[in-house]
Amino acid sequence: MPILLRCPVCFEALSPEQKSAVCKNNHQFDRARQGYLNLLPSNKKRSKNPGDDQMMVEARTRFLNHGYYQPVIDALIDKIQSFSPEAPQSILDAGCGEGYYTSAIQEKLEDSEVCGFDIAKPAILAASKRNKAIEWLVASVSDLPLMDEQFDVIISIFSRSDWPEFSRVLKPGGHIVILTPGQNHLMALRLAIYDEVRPYPEDKRLQDLPEHLYLLESQTIDHMMMLENSQAIMDLLAMTPHYWHINARQKEQLERLDQLECELEMRLSVVQKRYTETQ
Known part of the structure; x- marks a missing residue:
């Protein structure tokens, strides 16, 4: 079943029409040449160019394409397959970035319908070049341009979660x-930058779930990466919030490193939506 889109203006269903999508109130959204749809109206943006910029997208693409995070892909696919070992699923990647994880999931679960969205247009442009079999959208997590109750799985990797919107779709x-960072995630990178490093705090979002969502399970993904050149180290930095906080001296000392053994530690948590009494 194709992904069912919702008009971001009036919330009516969007229907495909040649190279665009249109609702019954004649709000029309044209597909970009690369195939994606921009369903983030300008009046709903908090800034002119929200999300990752072109430099960060390119750094993320270079780093992830080297396979450093392959254990994360493997864990994600294993977990998604465990939900429905036989039947295909409809999957939404919320805050998909440049589509590395989304594409890997679609290629492995090729009978599933997959949609990925991000608020950053440069990221979706890169994603649409990576995989043509996915419905790519420029959209906000707080106002999903998607019809209700159509996805079997939503993945959220180091992205903001909007529980009401996730529950709706x-x-x-x-x-x-x-996926959230474990306490020691990228500890070696942080030690190379800062004089004092604190463990990442525990994610509070999972402690404040609405009543109809509950934490089903959690597991840790732990892997040691060897970054073998300065480019990989600086690309990893550009993927993290630390990029915006380091000063020139800290950046310079990081650039002098020609290799770095760095721990990948992520927490994979599964939240499930309760069935209603009538179901």
Whole structure:
């Protein structure tokens, strides 16, 4: 079943029409030449160019394409497959970035319908070049341009979660897979930058779930990476919030490194939507 889109202006269903999508109130959204749809109206943006910029997208693409985060892909796919070992699923990647994880999931679960969205237009442009079989959208997590209760799985990787919106588009019994940093995630990178490093705090979002969502399970993904050149180290930096906080001296000392052994530690948590009493 194709992904069902919702007009971001009037919330009516969007229907495909040649190279665009249009609702019954004649709000029309044209597909970009690369195939994606921009469903983030300018009046709903908090800034002119929200999200990652072109430099950060290119750094992320270079780094991830080297396979440093392959254990994360493997864990994600194993978990998604465990929800429905036989039947295909409809999957939404919320805050998909340049589509590395989304594409890998679609290629492995090729019978599933997959949609990825991000608020950053440069990221979706890169994603649409990576994989043509996915419905790519420029959209905001707080106002999803998607019809209700159509997804079996939502994944959210180091992205903001909007529980009401996730619940709205998720089928009853569906799963939300969330990846957050473990306490020691990228510790070696942080030690190379800062004089004092604190462990990442525990994610509070999972402690404040609405009543119809509950934490089903959690596991840790732990892997040691060897970054073998300065480019990989600086690309990893550009993927993190630390990029915006380091000063010139800290950046310079990081650039002098020609290799770095760095721990990848992520927490994979699964949240499930409760069935209603009538179901």
